[in-house]
Amino acid sequence: MDDSPQEFCHQQTSGWSFAATEPKTARDRIMTAASHLFCNHGFAATGIDTILSRAGTAKATLYHHFKSKEELIAAVLEAEGTTWRGWFFGRLAETQGPARTRMLAVFDVLEEWFADPGFYGCPFINAVAEFDTGNDAVRKAAEKHKEHILTWLKAQAIELKVPDVTETARSFAVLLDGAIVAAQHTRDPSFARTARNMAECHLDAVLGA
Amino acid sequence: MDDSPQEFCHQQTSGWSFAATEPKTARDRIMTAASHLFCNHGFAATGIDTILSRAGTAKATLYHHFKSKEELIAAVLEAEGTTWRGWFFGRLAETQGPARTRMLAVFDVLEEWFADPGFYGCPFINAVAEFDTGNDAVRKAAEKHKEHILTWLKAQAIELKVPDVTETARSFAVLLDGAIVAAQHTRDPSFARTARNMAECHLDAVLGA
DNA sequence: ACAGAACAAGACAGACCTGTCTTTTTTTTT
């Protein structure tokens, strides 16, 4: 993995990563640097000094904008989630066709994400996995992120007139998480297609194809 | 979560956790203490001194048995994997009935695991999530663990005479990972049943029910 | 009983960590 800042290394991602965002202010530089390092090396493993060095900012600047490392982590997670969902739902909005097509397109977009050389898994899954079992702050942030996704899925499921909207959304969520983890572990993007096949299978079953 | 050693707190798990194993030697005490702390608080977040304090051993003893923290982590992961698979496959072996029943029982056993108050997710998923993107040692350990599971799944799939054994095993693996992550995030064990329904759906589809 | 291994207890070194503070320079706002 490349650790040079994107000013010098134009590794263009498709836009799912906040870390690849163009930073304007010093605060932005801190956020994108922290995002890159947290997501690639882990939260605990990344020290403040490493972030500062990458961002090219002074320590006082960081502690002027964030009162602690914990607050920086929370801000980075929030930004990563927002950027990712913007990209993800944007791609899905481009998809033409009925609700069923749009729902299944989820896994095509997923595969595109997996195939990116900079893919490091889902920051929320990684954060929940790393932090304490009792760390509710991080778990709640992850829950909020997934709630956004579930809301989208439910909207499509309603349009599709599936009998149990919640269960269909939950099923898709399991496939999402499973594909992400499998792809992260094996670096094989085709798990998205495996998940897609099961999603199709599920829709056929509940809609009585 | 309870941090008192199991000598004083008889929180009986079903046997999936190596950390709940009865330690005989000082080495055992170090391993079970480390396992509990690593899995509940994270690998980087757990210091050597914390492990020693919980194990009630001296520092020299730890470094006599393990040449570094990294080696201890590797040993703990290996032990966790072995114990978990022993429990998991043991439960499945108790299942009576045809291969299809046995395959679907995977998700019943999973739900039992999720429902345990001490459930902390899959140590391998958590380790891969926490460590560096480029940490191949941990990723390979996780791969080995999953290979064992895939082998079992493939054996059942062969007995079931599914058309594509590998794809069915991969599908189950995605459902496994997805259910684990969903249950870990929400603390809702019923995601095992959501996964089970999709597994049934997949088998029906490939076997032409 | 005796020799050697295993273990307890803890001091210690050197590195790294988070967070504070000071001083100087740059940028922005009024």
Add this chain to the structure above:
DNA sequence: AAAAAAAAAGACAGGTCTGTCTTGTTCTGT
């Protein structure tokens, strides 16, 4: 242009981390 905010640079404190080493005790196998 003057005042105020933001940022750079880095010293510093206090804590924690891993890993080494010493000394003495307990256990174990022969």
